[in-house]
Amino acid sequence: MTIEVWAPRAARVRLRRPGRDDVELTATDAGWWRAEATLAPGDEYGFVLGGADTARPDPRSRRQPRGVHDLSAWDDPASFAWSDEAWTGRPLAGGLIYELHIGTFTPEGTLDAAIGKLPHLVELGVSHVELLPVNAFNGTHNWGYDGVLWYAVQETYGGPEAYRRFVDAAHAAGLAVIQDVVYNHLGPSGNYLPEYGPYLRDGQSNTWGASVNLDEPAVRAFIVDNAVMWLRDFHVDGLRLDAVHALHESASRPVHILQELSERVDALSAHLGRPLTLIAESDLNDPVMILPREAGGYGLAAQWVDDWHHAVHVALTGETAGYYADFADPGALPKTWAGGFFHDGTFSSFRERDWGRPVPAEVASWRFVEFAQDHDQIGNRAAGDRLSQTLSFDRLAVAAVLTLTAPGTPMLFMGEEWGASTPWQFFTSHPEPELAEATRRGRRAEFAAMGWDESLVPDPNDPATFERSKLDWSETEQGDHRRLLQLYRALARLRREQPKLTDPSRAGQQAECAGPGRWVLHRDAATIYVNLSPQEWAVDDIGDEREVWIATTTANGGQPVEEGPVVLSPDSAAVIGGRRRPRLERRFAQYRPVD
Incomplete structure (x- = not known):
């Protein structure tokens, strides 16, 4: 196989493989060096540049089994037995x-x-x-x-x-x-x-x-x-x-x-x-x-x-x-x-x-x-x-x-x-003490300049900072x-099932502030009401052809509203649109987040 590396700053390049003689690479065009050599999957290798004696990792290394300062290992992407032959991908439009x-x-x-x-x-x-x-x-x-x-x-x-x-x-x-x-x-x-x-x-x-x-x-x-x-x-x-x-x-x-x-x-x-x-x-x-x-x-x-x-x-x-x-x-x-x-x-x-x-x-x-x-x-x-x-x-x-x-x-x-x-949190694992200290000082100085108490800023290199950041799946x-x-x-299901919520046209995406802490947001014929004010908010009659698709409000007795005013309790939202199929209506109560 042809081994190549771009190294225009090197006067000499050798391929190093443990237990074997170094292979001299030949300078070719535009700073590239090449040689014929053999590497099997898992074989370790690196490049020795100029008059140095220490090998550096391959800039295009696919694997570093002992870290970024050590030798690379040859990885063959064709060796994996993929099972996704039928995969045709997913467009981003309509996605989550x-x-x-x-x-x-x-x-x-x-x-x-x-x-x-x-x-x-x-x-x-x-x-x-x-x-x-x-x-x-x-x-x-x-x-x-x-x-x-x-x-x-x-x-x-x-x-x-x-x-x-x-x-x-x-x-x-x-x-x-x-x-x-x-x-x-x-x-x-x-x-x-x-x-x-x-x-x-x-x-x-x-x-x-x-x-x-x-x-x-x-x-x-x-x-x-x-x-x-x-x-x-x-x-x-x-x-x-x-x-x-x-x-x-x-x-x-x-x-x-x-x-x-x-x-x-x-x-x-x-x-x-x-x-x-x-x-x-x-x-x-x-x-x-x-x-x-x-x-x-x-x-x-x-x-x-x-x-x-x-x-x-x-x-x-x-x-x-x-x-x-x-x-x-x-x-x-x-x-x-x-x-x-x-x-x-x-x-x-x-x-x-x-x-x-x-x-x-x-x-x-x-x-x-x-x-x-x-x-x-x-x-x-x-x-x-x-x-x-x-x-x-x-x-x-x-x-x-x-x-x-x-x-x-x-x-x-x-x-x-x-x-x-x-x-x-922001976490690191710098093995170099001086780099760890510089990161720690820089992080705390950054937030101190913004008026934060430095004691609130965790040490990025403390392993506990990393451990605290892991999800608790229980x-x-x-x-x-x-x-x-x-x-x-x-909500994700509603987005998939209601075309209005994934319509790519921006023509129907209007919105207005309805008062302090209150917004009315439109997705064509669907409307999202948001009440972050401290008072209840009774929105207009939703009409015979519309219903509450999902609501987080505890007003209205926590029940779906068929018609008449929809009352949003403080810190709540409601998604209102055209009538849905009965199957979806039955799901409403099951997935509502209110008691």
């Missing part, structure tokens, strides 16, 4: 995403253990499982955004073989898999790529470190080939692209890296005969991400909408500090409901400048991923506290209604569906946790 972190999703924190929880996701009504990054990082546990070997699956999660088992099992259960990938920076420990070549941009950085050098063709190929690997070799159905606003390249480049990715992925989708989805996390509020390429956009399938989160969070919690300040406007929730972005060219007080661009009316609503909680908005709080740790059950139920009737594609963060009491059968889970299941 469930975001999870492998290390804290189960007590074991492995991909194989996560397989055992897939029936829970199916019963919940999930269509797409989104995994936080699993690429290899130094240490035993962290969020995954400190990865340094993008092609390798973290060994503590089970490595590439366990990853293939997980995807195969997900497909067998009817679930698509979205993998979170990080192409905007590399972690602080175990990054040997700069020894090989100019992977990073000298003298330029973003929030997390040195910027990736997107003006180098080999680095762009490194990214595009990685995306293809997940989708083709691991049978993944989509990628969530982390913080694409931190992908910097020269303005003179003819094609943006995101457009290059979308073109390559669309071609692969046509070849494989199943939908492949690219989702951007973008802070820019710019619809260019999801506009078609022929209209000057990058052609991605969807993007996260933080504005929707912020509007809902402020409505539910009343928090207005920092970037939440602008969303104290009672019109924030209606505007994001109807238009996607709150800042669409308006002034952002947090950024101290005008921000964003309007969304063209023809953009389908499912292209916006909307959520009331996610890993960032929980974990980047000082104590990593979820909504469930500060809100009442009634308000958590309203959050459920807002999320699962949202115009966009709803996304849940693991445990949200039962109001998990466990926090999800809660799913307990009291209000169980009631909330029933509500999420009912």
